[in-house]
Amino acid sequence: MTGAIHNLDWDRICGELTGIEILRDRTQVAKLSQDYHHFSPILQSQLQGKVGDIVVRPTREIEVLKVARICVKYRIPLTVRGAGTGNYGQCVPLQGGVILDLSKMNQISWIKPGLACVEPGVKLAALDKQAQEIGWELRMVPSTYRTATIGGFVGGGSGGIGSINYGQLRDRGNLQAVRVVTMEEEPRVLELRGDQVQKVNHAYGTNGIITELEIPLAPAFNWTELIIGFDDFMTAARFGQALGESDGIVKKLICVCAWPIPSYFAAFREILTEQKHWAFVLIEESNQTAFQDLVCEFKGEVCYQKSAQDSHKGTTIIEYTWNHTTLHARSVNPSLTYLQTLFPLDSKLKLVEHCYQHFNQNVNQTNHPEVIPHLEFIRTQGKVAAAALQIVQFTTEERLNEIIQYHESRGALIFNPHTYLLEDGGMKTVNHEQLEFKQYIDPYGLLNPGKMRAWIDVNDH
Numbered sequence: 001m002t003g004a005i006h007n008l009d010w011d012r013i014c015g016e017l018t019g020i021e022i023l024r025d026r027t028q029v030a031k032l033s034q035d036y037h038h039f040s041p042i043l044q045s046q047l048q049g050k051v052g053d054i055v056v057r058p059t060r061e062i063e064v065l066k067v068a069r070i071c072v073k074y075r076i077p078l079t080v081r082g083a084g085t086g087n088y089g090q091c092v093p094l095q096g097g098v099i100l101d102l103s104k105m106n107q108i109s110w111i112k113p114g115l116a117c118v119e120p121g122v123k124l125a126a127l128d129k130q131a132q133e134i135g136w137e138l139r140m141v142p143s144t145y146r147t148a149t150i151g152g153f154v155g156g157g158s159g160g161i162g163s164i165n166y167g168q169l170r171d172r173g174n175l176q177a178v179r180v181v182t183m184e185e186e187p188r189v190l191e192l193r194g195d196q197v198q199k200v201n202h203a204y205g206t207n208g209i210i211t212e213l214e215i216p217l218a219p220a221f222n223w224t225e226l227i228i229g230f231d232d233f234m235t236a237a238r239f240g241q242a243l244g245e246s247d248g249i250v251k252k253l254i255c256v257c258a259w260p261i262p263s264y265f266a267a268f269r270e271i272l273t274e275q276k277h278w279a280f281v282l283i284e285e286s287n288q289t290a291f292q293d294l295v296c297e298f299k300g301e302v303c304y305q306k307s308a309q310d311s312h313k314g315t316t317i318i319e320y321t322w323n324h325t326t327l328h329a330r331s332v333n334p335s336l337t338y339l340q341t342l343f344p345l346d347s348k349l350k351l352v353e354h355c356y357q358h359f360n361q362n363v364n365q366t367n368h369p370e371v372i373p374h375l376e377f378i379r380t381q382g383k384v385a386a387a388a389l390q391i392v393q394f395t396t397e398e399r400l401n402e403i404i405q406y407h408e409s410r411g412a413l414i415f416n417p418h419t420y421l422l423e424d425g426g427m428k429t430v431n432h433e434q435l436e437f438k439q440y441i442d443p444y445g446l447l448n449p450g451k452m453r454a455w456i457d458v459n460d461h
Contacts, residue, residue, distance in 0.1 A: 010024070013074060020056055020067065022056055023055040023056075032055045032099050033092060037086075037087060039330065039338060040418045041394050046420070047089045050094055051093065051096065052093045053097055054099070055101050056098055056099070057102075058100070059105060064102075064211055065181055068181050068183050069185075069186070072183055073185075076098055076446065077098070077446050077449050078100055078448075079093040079097065079098070080100045080102060081099055081103075082102060082121065082148065082149035083144075083148050083149045085142070085144040088417055090155070091156070091448075094450035094451070102210075104121055105119040105120055106122050106123070106126075106149075108122055108127060111131055111217075112134075113134065113217075114216060114217050116131060117212065117213070120151020120211065123147065123150075124138060124145040124149070125145050135220050136219060137220040139162050140161060141160050142157055145161070151213065157169060159378060163376070164377050165218070165251075166218065169201060170202055172195065176193065176197070178191070178192050180192065180208030180210055182442065184443065198434075202426070204452070205447060206422065206452045206455070207442070221284045222308035224307055225282060225304070226280075227271065227272070228278065230278070231275075231299075233259075236258075236279050237256055237356075239256075239279060240279055240386070242297075242298070243294060244377040244384035245347065245384050246290070246294060248287075249283065249287045249290050250283070251284070253280065254279065254376070255281070255320075255321040255325075255374070256375040257373075257375075258373040259275055260274075260368055267320075272303070282317075322389065323389055335393065336393060337418075339390045339403070339414060339416075340387075340416070341389075341414055343411075355373070369393075371392050371393075372391040374388060374389050397418075421452070430453070430454040435455060
């Protein structure tokens with residue numbers, strides 16, 4: 001295995017961490033050094049064998065301060081981990097060192113109308129359930145909400161179910177406040193509020209150790225799950241756009257999957273018939289009449305419906321949307337991978353249609369397109385946009401880059417899931433505010449080193 005540090009006296013270091021749970025078993029450490037980056041064949045190769053030396057599991061902020069102080073004392077890299085449900089190697093340690101597993105910092109401090117204060121290890125499903133008891137819910141959750149932690153979602157996520165209403169995590173107002181521990185000789189606790197939270201929002205844990213968060217909530221609704229079939233993909237896509245723009249219909253999810261993606265969904269295999277294209281939606285229960293009228297307008301057919309009362313029973317469609325779609329596809333065909341795309345704001349979906357037709361011409365021996373559309377409709381800049389997590393038949397890295405270039409040259413924005421570098425997988429630009437904050441609170445560059453290109457570029461010159 002690579003990445004581990006071999007010239008440190010780990011017995012001595014563990015002795016200085018007395019009172020805090022430490023894992024040293026190599027199998028456990030290796031397991032907790034990973035996430036779901038194997039969705040990418042490129043990352044799978046690049047990150048193979050990258051492991052930490054020890055895993056530390058604090059339960060209180062004072063223990064986090066102690067770990068930070070010792071890591072700075074010995075100049076030990078520290079990588080923060082939640083549940084490890086990310087897909088880009090966010091919590092994979094490139095240089096070994098300490099894995100800081102925050103899953104046991106899982107207390108909900110308080111919940112009140114519109115706002116919750118929680119520790120980073122709180123699972124999203126647990127927080128959502130408790131918020132619903134007072135009539136509120138999380139604004140957005142990833143498809144991994146059953147196991148993902150709130151700290152991991154803020155540190156490495158971007159959006160999910162609910163983004164059709166509230167945009168993405170980086171949008172102003174979706175994160176109210178965070179407490180972070182610095183990596184200095186004498187670590188401090190800083191509280192960031194308002195726009196200041198962007199210094200650590202979606203920063204892969206490179207900019208401080210989050211120990212508490214204040215998360216805005218949304219009013220809770222009774223959500224009905226529905227699956228609607230269409231004979232034509234672009235009709236399904238335009239239905240999704242129209243539903244997103246139907247301001248009078250309350251919704252939380254609009255996912256559209258082209259065939260053959262639904263064939264990978266084992267739980268729905270008998271329902272989702274071949275060659276149709278399917279929309280997966282969450283609609284407020286009392287909006288059924290208006291919703292059904294929209295389905296009729298687009299000549300769709302509802303083939304599955306689960307009431308809000310039964311939402312806790314059996315399979316949920318949520319776990320077949322967003323990047324769970326990729327998970328199910330890869331479980332059938334491990335040679336498949338994916339892209340993350342934001343198409344230009346265009347209610348007519350011209351570029352979506354162009355790309356669908358273009359790549360539908362390139363079919364492999366199984367008669368499947370090289371790039372299969374999977375759309376997730378979100379709200380951005382106050383408008384409805386088609387985001388996508390297309391399923392891609394991987395052949396070579398060169399061909400994958402050609403597919404990326406084809407989209408980008410026509411105006412689509414690719415958030416590349418085949419790189420572990422923060423900027424390259426995001427907006428492709430240096431976030432100077434995040435860089436300056438890292439220089440301020442992590443002067444030795446010990447937090448998740450190797451993940452922030454801006455830091456690497458500055459310190460390599």
